[in-house]
């Protein structure tokens with residue numbers, strides 16, 4: 001049996017994750033902003049009181065994170081799921097941006113997952129199979145071209161990169177790090193017209209966690225076992241030269257622009273321009 005910590009556990013996907021892990025017999029540390037208002041989490045705890053414990057955590061508050069780490073000191077944690085998140089401010093288009101709201105979105109969706117992971121590293125190190133999964137979003141993939149919810153999309157794209165860095169840094173310690181798109185889920189955030197229930201999403205996420213492999217280049221998992229591309233499918237690599245900017249399709253290793261270089265092998269392009277931007 002494992003010990004699993006889930007942030008943002010009082011509703012939505014977080015609540016369903018608590019339920020799913022407790023049903024499986026795992027010990028769940030459920031963190032919430034306000035333990036005095038547990039709502040549906042209270043009902044879930046009633047049915048499995050011995051498997052779920054609740055701790056206060058406001059993920060944007062360094063003091064709250066430190067207090068949690070202090071309360072959990074010396075206890076192994078096998079899985080940390082950074083689930084707490086926000087969709088961001090009402091105004092978040094490129095033409096009309098609430099910049100303060102964007103900063104708050106970044107604090108919750110981007111800065112907090114690393115801060116929480118760092119604070120709980122001593123606990124993850126006490127496990128012989130420590131895993132960190134951050135709930136990201138397909139809206140943060142560079143392969144999509146929609147332009148709504150800029151603050152949210154940017155915060156998720158940034159957390160993806162940040163988790164790749166963490167994966168690199170923790171690989172030697174045997175701690176696996178990855179991100180997961182939970183699907184379009186019927187929660188307060190996803191809305192009632194979304195594709196799947198929180199329970200279906202949580203079961204899928206559980207399988208993703210079970211299969212998480214140790215790697216320096218973590219996968220952008222999807223709840224149903226699929227994967228999302230990190231970046232645009234076609235121009236996976238962009239090379240900037242002194243006079244030209246051109247694109248290389250990784251699958252065919254042929255340049256797309258300019259036409260004069262269309263058949264040039266990748267190696268010669270590296271030699272020609274010397275700079276690569278991924």
Ligand SMILES: NC(=O)c1ccc[n+]([C@@H]2O[C@H](COP(=O)([O-])OP(=O)(O)OC[C@H]3O[C@@H](n4cnc5c(N)ncnc54)[C@H](OP(=O)(O)O)[C@@H]3O)[C@@H](O)[C@H]2O)c1
Nearest residue numbers: 008012013033058059083084085137184185187188189190
């Ligand atoms: N639903 C979807 O379709 C969908 C799609 C892609 C990705 N996701 C991601 O999945 C995760 C869960 O989303 P959800 O749909 O379950 O959202 P939700 O129903 O809106 O729940 C969000 C959870 O995060 C908590 N939270 C927000 N800000 C917090 C903070 N500063 N400190 C601590 N907890 C905080 C909330 O606590 P309070 O109750 O106290 O506010 C709540 O428990 C998020 O990371 C979201 O971005 C969701």
